[in-house]
Amino acid sequence: MARRELGEINAGSMADIAFLLLIFFLVTTTMDTDSGISRTLPPPVPPEQQEDKEIKERNIFTVLVNRDDRLLVEGRVMNLDNLTQEAKMFISNPQNAGNLPEKEVQEIPFFGQYPVSKQVISLRNDRGTSxxxxxxxxxxxxxxxxxxxxxxxxxxxxxxxxELEEAKKDAVKDIYPMRISEAEPKNVGG
Amino acid sequence: MAKFSRKGKNKLQAISTASLPDIVFMLLFFFMVTTVMKDQSSLVKIKLPRATEVKKLENRSLVSHIRIGTPQQTSLYGSDPRIQLNDAFATVEGISEWVSAEREKLSEVDKTKMTVSLKVDQDTEMGIVSDVKQALRKASALKINYSTTKILAYEN
Incomplete structure (x- = not known):
């Protein structure tokens, strides 16, 4: 008789408790992970050796953004839509044009001897650029x-x-290294 | 055959809900594990710019945030863009100190991997952002990330 009185604990409300907790975590959860465009800043230069590294004009792709948010690319006014195309043309220099960057043959894994362009993109903005x-x-x-x-x-x-493996990724990266120089802002005029 | 039909006709059995807590607990654990509590409240209004070519920041513990935007309480703090470090407003000069404090929190191995995420309102002028960038350069916090929202394409 004593055993019968002990019975079983009613677990019917367990689901309710679990639901309550579940709803709490559902509400407080923020799924957003940090994402964005990553860049590496150039290391600080000591003031005594403030000389600019000489880079040939043809190897630099100059992008200016003025305080009215308008673009001047290589001395020409340009729309944002054409920028990618123009930059791609500059970086790869498919026809080995004389006014686009020089190429230097380098030993790249998987690719062998490959002409790598010495491109640098210089991005300069005004203090008033948005x-x-x-x-x-x-x-x-x-x-x-x-x-x-x-x-x-x-x-x-x-x-x-x-989707490539790391080693292959590095090889592709060696051919097209991302070199975007973010210069200190100057008043590029408006 | 007769065995089955007789049983079915006699009474409709209630579906056992005994496994319901198990299912709910499973969901609960999933959310408990994935939840990240919001650790900082934003004192400035930030509408992040949108971009298509974004990358996820892998390790949250290595990331420190700098927020720049107009204050939430414009009556108290004015409407000029301000810099927020941790839970307080700061000036550009305070950044180097903040960087070394943030770096101290990391283990010796991770110190070089520290990333500063810039959460900047899209209408801010670049002047203040450039000042912050120069300050970060001086403090040798060179890995930065311009925080953006991912979109698939710009609608023009």
Whole structure:
């Protein structure tokens, strides 16, 4: 008789308790992970050796953004839509044109002797440029590099850049290294 | 055959809900593990710019945030863009100190991997952002990330 009185604890409300907790965590959860455009700043230069590294004019792709958020690319006024195309043309220099960057033959794993262009993109903004525009320009320039890497990866390995193994990724990266110099702002005029 | 039909006709049995807590607990654990409590409240209004070519920041513990935007309480702090470090407003000069404090929190191995995420309102002018960038350069916090929202394409 004593055993019968002990009985079983009713677990029917267990689900309710669990639901309550579940709803609490559902509400407080923020799924957003930090994402954005990553850049590495140049290391600080001691004031005594403030000499600029000489880079040939043809190897530099100058992008200016003024305080009205308008673009001047290589001395020409340009729309944001054309920037990626223009940057890709500059970085890869497919026809080895004389006014686009020089190439230097380097030993690259998987590719062998490959002419790597000595491109540098110089991005300069005004203090009055809006941050939104600046990010749009950065985005377009990043897109130029990403598209070139993808094209090369598909041509060589038949896969997109992001799907490659690390060693192959590095090889593609060696051919198209991302070199965007973010100069200190100057008043580039309005 | 007769065995089955007789049983079915006699009474409709209630579905056992005994496994319901198990299912709910499973969901609960999933959310408990994935939850990240919001550790900082934003004192400034930030509408992040949008971009297509974004990358995820892998390790949250290595990331420190700098927020720049107009203050939430414009009546108290004015409407000029301000810099927020941790839970308080700061000036550009305070950044180097903040960087070394943030770096101290990391283990010796991770110190070089520290990333500063810039959460900047899209309407801010670049002047203040450039000042912050120069300050970060001086403090040798060279890995930065312009925080953006991911979109698939710009609608023009």
């Amino acid at each position: 941050y939104g525009m600046y990010i749009k320009v950065q985005n377009e320039l990043t897109r130029a590099y990403n598209e070139l890497r993808d094209e090369l990866a598909i041509q060589k390995f038949g896969k997109k850049y992001e």
